[in-house]
Amino acid sequence: MRTVIFGIISYLLFAACSNAQTDFDKYFENQSMRVDLILGGNKHMQSVYLLEIKQEPFWGGSINNLVDELGYGEYHFTIRNKESDELIYSRGFCTLFEEWRTTEEAKSINKAFYQTVTFPYPKEEVIFTLNERRKDGSYNALLTMVINPDDTNIRKEKVPDYEVVKLVDNGEPANMVDLTFIAEGYQLDEMDKFKADVKRMADYILSMEPYKSQQHKINFWAVCSPSIDSEADNPRRDKWVNTAVNSSFNTFYIDRYLETGDVISIRDIAACAPYDHICVLVNSDKYGGGGIYNHFSIGTSDHPSAREVMLHEIGHGFGGLADEYYTSDVAYQNFFDLNVEPWQPNITTLVNFDSKWKHLVDPSTPIPTPVSKKYEDVSGVFEGGGYVEKGVYRPAVNCRMKTNEAEGFCPACQAALTKMIEFVTD
Template structure:
């Protein structure tokens, strides 16, 4: 049933946006647009940094136009001559999370961000969209690109080789994950390769990834840090690492992220990729992920398998956190008068758009957290860092608690839809 619904969505998408012939508009390589996102809780500015040509295009050549209403942002690539939308994606960024912190009310910051899309054959216009507090997208900025312009950089600042961990076929018909090592020195190289094998197995221990293993490619970029480990600012630990990861993002001790977007993207460009996963060589508990941005996991914590799959739920399928007791620094991350964008959270403002079709007729909405409904899909209060008025689909799930192979039916559907989109 879920597969049928998704196929109908694809059919509707192609009816609204006629099928785009990749070869009519694009070369089989990537154009990368680095830009700065500057602002605070009342100000937003986009500014272009630089354009780069990268050698691989890993994305689908069929599903060029985004069909998911996820993420804080969206970009649309239009053929300049016709105005036709020829590529688009939704995404979120570290900047969008920072905007919900108290610091964003006190100061202005700039974050480096990146768009990637197939390298255009002709002039295009790139439109940048942001959502308002009602989650409505508004165009904020546009930039014209002449692909023949000689200022598009072709150099590779971090030239490295990559190793195929899992190869199931052409990147254009697979979900391509590139694993970037951080805090692994040259002496840790054999450990990194063993870790890549181990973490690949972690992913496919979990449904629905397990059933779709043949739809994935996983690559490891062979690049090394000067020192082992990562930054832990509160403990005055600072390590010279290739991707510059750090705990205490937004002053949350376990939030392990990367501000150095340009370096990370340059490292990732050494392999074909749809998704970037950074593996950090440390035993400390932590990680993080942002939809269509990147994911991060620690290598040697007892809960690394859970962290790896949980964070990929965020980064790949836009799943929200379903727990509601947390030290996160966000304030009112989910406004209660609008429906969350995450496919596994609801405020009941527009529940028809979420998982109502998966709920039995005799299951009450909201759903009591009692043994009677413990193994059913329902609408359980508590989620998205809030104990009240934000609801999750299941009593328990990998997006709620430290648990393995425990994605609920709603999360599984969202993951499956994304796998199908990228592997078509």
């Protein structure tokens, strides 16, 4: 039955990985390998191509939890030791390309997007496999290739000579969540402002649960990457500026959607510091942002809601949380299959609610849960979320993944973020 496919597939895919994690020192150097890809296609088809492979100087991730057991992401890649065929690393992730494929434009034209993935630098030959998640929750291999870490064509350039500041220091990267902010739209003489803006973001994030309770596990880095011009592109005002990572409002013709396709430049800059998640801070007072799981999060510095927006976008980019709103203008069409349980931890189609936040719902609370004063402060199953009014349910009447006016994350989102923090730091 399709109604249980997602749970079965996820279990079979990841359960085999749960017996033991990889011995980091046996298989990896304490550096990163970055695989740069091009994803292209349209609504109905896609292809993936290798662009190049790079060596980066830092590995900021866990050295213990190397195999992904969460099952998040529209894509998933695996690294196997070529000689033994042992699975030694895996991660799920999302892309701007897969979002674009759900838009009206993707019905009529082909388009290509850069995509990058990183993993610890292998000591021996490995087999890299990139998989896509189908609508029914199953996986399809898009690309498989052997990577030789001694290949002379792997690029080993020095990282840019930018100032790097560790603004919040709680320990070594391997044991911490390293949130690395890079400067976008800050000119060279605006770097003091950038560092102050990042510190303001860090202070706010660490004041909100679950980061507040887990702040001893979090580092904040600032990479001072200068731009020729300030701010970001704003096509609706015919404003075009020359900036470090070419960010722009009006992504997919949505004014507030701030994004960039230049993930190559983002990764080049972020390589100056260890990172678990990259945050792009744009020197602008305009409202906007974006966040894509295991890709990056982006937001502005000076809008009155900038801190709330960045917290929301990191919820997407770091925590894999879905949007819980359903009334705002978006470009996506039929983003979720209502016959399949979505992988995002904070929404459900009730296909397999047992796998979500059911344990947080009091037995006396009805499912679905009415949006009424009686239930406004409890965990429930409220209809409306994931950009649609019917068929997708969220865990709270209001939450930071729904509105900026919410006090913070609901208990279900807090639990999911805590789980991610523990996965990254254990």
